[in-house]
Amino acid sequence: MAEFLKGGIKSENVILRGKSDLISYLNLRMGYLKHEEFRVIFLNTNNIIVGDETLFCGTIDRSVVYPRLIMERAFSKNAKGIIFVHNHPSGNLTPSKKDIEITTEMKDLFEIVDIKLLDHFIVSENEYYSFYENGFIER
Numbered sequence: 001m002a003e004f005l006k007g008g009i010k011s012e013n014v015i016l017r018g019k020s021d022l023i024s025y026l027n028l029r030m031g032y033l034k035h036e037e038f039r040v041i042f043l044n045t046n047n048i049i050v051g052d053e054t055l056f057c058g059t060i061d062r063s064v065v066y067p068r069l070i071m072e073r074a075f076s077k078n079a080k081g082i083i084f085v086h087n088h089p090s091g092n093l094t095p096s097k098k099d100i101e102i103t104t105e106m107k108d109l110f111e112i113v114d115i116k117l118l119d120h121f122i123v124s125e126n127e128y129y130s131f132y133e134n135g136f137i138e139r
Contacts (some may be wrong), residue, residue, distance in 0.1 A: 023121070023128050030087040031125035038065050040072060043081035043118070051077045056063040065102055067109060074115055082110065093122050093129040095136075104129050 003058055030037055036058040054071060074082055084088065084103065094121035099122065107117040120131040131137045
């Protein structure tokens with residue numbers, strides 16, 4: 001079981017108990033969309049998910065992300081960890097230069113306020129890309 005899913009998440013009567021469940025959930029929720037969405041999953045000090053919100057919607061190839069709003073939502077949920085997720089409607093899971101920049105910038109920003117960015121996933125209908133698994137995020 002993935003450390004950041006110890007307690008599972010209950011969303012629309014679905015309980016997720018590990019990383020593979022999380023990826024399946026995200027593929028189903030976002031992978032088929034024809035526009036980009038940026039979702040944030042918030043975790044408490046026990047690495048239990050306390051929130052799952054789509055914060056930004058965009059066009060077929062981009063969405064605008066506002067760090068201030070993510071920070072406000074993280075504080076309101078008393079989050080200790082976060083996971084970013086967005087989809088690529090094209091199906092190409094390769095992160096863009098902007099994806100890498102926002103991940104690095106947000107990781108550094110959140111570290112200042114003692115919130116850990118655990119991963120950033122890009123999803124499609126059946127696949128995913130993990131910034132953590134590919135060395136862009138260290139724990």
